[in-house]
Amino acid sequence: MTRLLFWIALVILVVAAIRSKLRAALARAQGPSAGPAPASSGGNANAKAWSRVEDQSETMLCCAHCGVYFPASEAVRADGRDYCGTAHAREAHQQAR
């Protein structure tokens, strides 16, 4: 009998954990304005999470040769212009001559 109660308690705990995770994921997907913000501490945590997301986002640059957008950290600078790779920087340089 105690075994059955143990398994029931385990299932309830697992379901509760999954539901709380799903709710957190939904709140994140909906954004800080759409999601429920009951407590000030919870809203603060949400804002912190969003500022972290903004920190991770990177500036996108347009390749001066092919026009493709790419992260600024991968940019190859040549002749004062940004390129998506060394190949396009070289090609643009050769065409300019």
Ligand SMILES: [Zn+2]
């Ligand atoms: Zn390019």
